[in-house]
Amino acid sequence: MDIEEGTPPQRLRALPSRLTNQAALVANRIVDRALAEAGARRYHYALLAASEEYGPSSQAALGRRTGIDRSDMVATVNDLAERRLLERAPDPEDRRRNIISITAAGRRELAHLDELLAAAQEDFLAxxxxxxxxxxxxxxxxxxxxxxxxxxxxxxxxxxxxx
Amino acid sequence: MDIEEGTPPQRLRALPSRLTNQAALVANRIVDRALAEAGARRYHYALLAASEEYGPSSQAALGRRTGIDRSDMVATVNDLAERRLLERAPDPEDRRRNIISITAAGRRELAHLDELLAAAQEDFLAxxxxxxxxxxxxxxxxxxxxxxxxxxxxxxxxxxxxx
DNA sequence: CCATATCGTTGGTTACGCCAACGTTGGCTC
DNA sequence: GAGCCAACGTTGGCGTAACCAACGATATGG
Incomplete structure (x- = not known):
């Protein structure tokens, strides 16, 4: 009895917005688990990637690139700076700004995360x-x-x- | 200067999991705003829809249908029962269970939400x-x-x- | 009868995505 | 130079979705 009791209602199954959300749920679960192997979260990867691709930038600029809010950026930079994957230095030309630069260790970590993520994508898109x-x-x-x-x-x- | 400073790094742009997540963000934002017009949230719609399509069911069964956790289900049923869109009654045949049934007002509300959601999908998929x-x-x-x-x-x- | 499992419920936790406000600093216009 | 507005980093907070753990009560099956 009650075979397939996990089937969602038609209304939900046909709803593109929900379908997208469900897929994102799956994707995030897979990605989070992969990143957790390296003690990282999605914000960490996004920030490292942006930092590597655009070179030294202010926190605000990196926030614009990654979609991370300025306030969340503070904590994320804190995390990565503590682990010496990023460096935070005041900008001498604009004392409002911090200049964030990726370190050599940061690049290595990024490469590692790239691999983990590639496997995760494979999983997700299987x-x-x-x-x-x-x-x-x-x-x-x-x-x-x-x-x-x-x-x-x-x-x-x-x-x-x-x- | 700095045209298109909002462009995400290549790594992020090419990442299917992130793309899916970004799309879900957009979809959820649109849907949430639409549902908010009726004072509803996504869980509310999911529960009403499941309740209508499968008839009177236990909270646990509805949870399995909608993917809503049992603990979250309690609060969601509370919300909708307070507004007389659902009814919660003990199951005489299994005293562990509550039987959840949609009311006439619930059906009307569901129809209303259906309309709001249809417009939201149109927006999302434009x-x-x-x-x-x-x-x-x-x-x-x-x-x-x-x-x-x-x-x-x-x-x-x-x-x-x-x- | 006893073990196991299910049900509703309470009470957490995590991360993500946001917003508001503050003091500091920079640029621009008078 | 004075004043004004914008941008910056930072703190602190919010709401929600999606989870997990544990409990007492109840069913079920060995």
């Missing part, structure tokens, strides 16, 4: 072939870009931002 | 045509189903079947 994977990332990219434009648009002039 | 939407839901469904099978399957134990 049921899809190469073509399907490309299609999926394409569709998701279009969605995300569209909504980022719509919202990030109010970031125009020299003033009136973040406000 | 950049995609009908074919792309079908492709997306298909791919996401395959992903979610795959991982649900993988995880829900390993719950065999001595008593098998749901525990």
């Amino acid at each position: 049921p899809l072939g190469a073509a399907d994977r490309r299609t999926l990332t394409d569709l998701l990219t279009r969605l995300v870009d569209h909504h980022r434009a719509e919202q990030g648009w109010t970031t125009p002039g020299p003033a009136s931002r973040t406000g | 950049p995609l045509g009908a074919a792309d939407r079908r492709t997306l839901t298909d791919l996401l469904t395959r992903l979610v189903d795959h991982h649900r099978a993988e995880q829900g399957w390993t719950t065999p134990g001595p008593a098998s079947r749901t525990g």
Whole structure:
């Protein structure tokens, strides 16, 4: 009796927003477990990656790149600086800013996390072939870009931002 | 200067798990705002929908259907019962259980939420045509189903079947 | 009868994504 | 130079989703 009692209602199964959320749940669970092997979280990886790809930057700039809030950025930088994966130094040219730079150890850690993450992606996307994977990332990219434009648009002039 | 400072690092942009998460963020933001118009949250909709589609059921069964944890289910049922959208009654045949039934007002509320959600989906999927939407839901469904099978399957134990 | 398991419930925890406010600093305009 | 506004880092907080552990009460099956 009650076979397949775990089947969600039709309404939920057909809801793209929920489907997306469920997929994200799965993805995050897999990724979090992978990163946890190295004692890292998603924010850590994002920050290391941004730091490596864009070179020394202020916390605010890194926040804009990664989507991490300024307040959360503080804690994340604290974590990584304590572990000597990043360095935080005052900017002599603008004393409001901290300059964040990735260290050699940070690059090594990043490379390690890259490997863990690659395996996690493989896990996550297991049921899809190469073509399907490309299609999926394409569709998701279009969605995300569209909504980022719509919202990030109010970031125009020299003033009136973040406000 | 610093045009497009909001561009995420390549590593993050190419990461399917992150893409999925970003899309879910967008979807949830849109959906949450829509549901908030009716003073509802996602759990509320999920529970009403399950309650309507499967008829009177125990809290645990509804939890299995919706993926809502038993502990969270208590609070969600409380919310909806207070607003007379659900009824909670002890099961005379199994005194461990509560039987949850949707009320007439609950059905009306559900219909209302259905409309709000339909508009929200439209918003979320705006950049995609009908074919792309079908492709997306298909791919996401395959992903979610795959991982649900993988995880829900390993719950065999001595008593098998749901525990 | 006894072990096991399920049910509802209470009471946590984690991380993520946010927002508000503050003091400091920089730039711009008078 | 004075004043004004914006940006920066930081602190502190919020809400929610998604979990887990444990409990007493009840069913079930050996």
